[in-house]
Amino acid sequence: MAVPLATSAQVPRIVSLDGTVSEILCELGLQDRLVGVDVTSTYPESLQKLPKVGHNRTVSAEGVLAQQPTLVLTTEKAGTKPAVLDQLRAAGVQVITFEQEFSVEGTKKLITDIAATCRVSSKARAVVRRLESDMARVQPAPGRPKVLFIYARGAGTMLVAGRGTPVEKMIELAGGQNATRQFDEFKPLTTEALVAANPDVILLFDSGLESLGGARGLLDIPGVAQTNAGKQKRLVTMDGHLLTGFTPRLGKAISELARKISPSGSL
Numbered sequence: 001m002a003v004p005l006a007t008s009a010q011v012p013r014i015v016s017l018d019g020t021v022s023e024i025l026c027e028l029g030l031q032d033r034l035v036g037v038d039v040t041s042t043y044p045e046s047l048q049k050l051p052k053v054g055h056n057r058t059v060s061a062e063g064v065l066a067q068q069p070t071l072v073l074t075t076e077k078a079g080t081k082p083a084v085l086d087q088l089r090a091a092g093v094q095v096i097t098f099e100q101e102f103s104v105e106g107t108k109k110l111i112t113d114i115a116a117t118c119r120v121s122s123k124a125r126a127v128v129r130r131l132e133s134d135m136a137r138v139q140p141a142p143g144r145p146k147v148l149f150i151y152a153r154g155a156g157t158m159l160v161a162g163r164g165t166p167v168e169k170m171i172e173l174a175g176g177q178n179a180t181r182q183f184d185e186f187k188p189l190t191t192e193a194l195v196a197a198n199p200d201v202i203l204l205f206d207s208g209l210e211s212l213g214g215a216r217g218l219l220d221i222p223g224v225a226q227t228n229a230g231k232q233k234r235l236v237t238m239d240g241h242l243l244t245g246f247t248p249r250l251g252k253a254i255s256e257l258a259r260k261i262s263p264s265g266s267l
Helices: 019-027 045-049 061-065 082-090 104-117 121-136 166-173 191-197 206-211 215-219 228-232 240-244 250-261
Strands: 014-016 034-037 071-075 094-098 146-152 158-161 186-188 201-205 235-238
Touching: 014 019, 019 034, 019 045, 019 071, 019 104, 019 240, 061 082, 071 082, 071 104, 082 094, 094 104, 104 121, 121 250, 146 166, 146 191, 146 206, 158 191, 166 240, 166 250, 201 206, 201 228, 201 250, 206 215, 206 235, 206 240, 215 235, 235 240, 235 250, 240 250
Parallel strands: 014 034, 014 071, 071 094, 146 201, 201 235
Antiparallel strands: 146 158, 158 186
């Protein structure tokens, strides 16, 4: 259920601690109320002009309060420490944490809840309609390819996505299947697990592949060249926020992923 804004004659000064919330606020025409955002708020590009208060998982109350907000918006998935949110409340700032479900319906609900909270419910309908129109154009990848998502920050930090992750949901919505379903959340990549999974496609964030030195660097990781994906060089990347944010661009994101994991979509 959406939480209404506290009664006030003043236009709220909003800090968003979640990139998806920031994007939705912009889609609802509320960007002019934003006075600060976290570093995951990368879209639209105009958000880059706003003060950054840090990463949502490590943000400090002091950094947020420096922007003199009257309202802080986030989701429970963002991971901001409860103690930080309590400090903001103690300082007199209204803090609203939205539930976020990684699904099409969950995305629609988040849009609707944020609009209701900010008292612009009528604007949510147009945003939801655009999302539904984008979803109607999705063409799932044929053949249910096995897709392995690798989260990389250089060769020393490589994790693979298991069950219950946003990226698994995206892979399924795009017509693929997660190549690693033996565990929940993320686990470190091992050569043995990589070879056993034998994915048809390896998926990374754009920044993740860049941190490995490009496709050549990924293929040099032990075990990658032995997989079907490595042999056929079916390596694909997407913008991290677009791929996992479940934003109003969800339909576009699914379509892009479906194209890329199709047989003709590799790098």
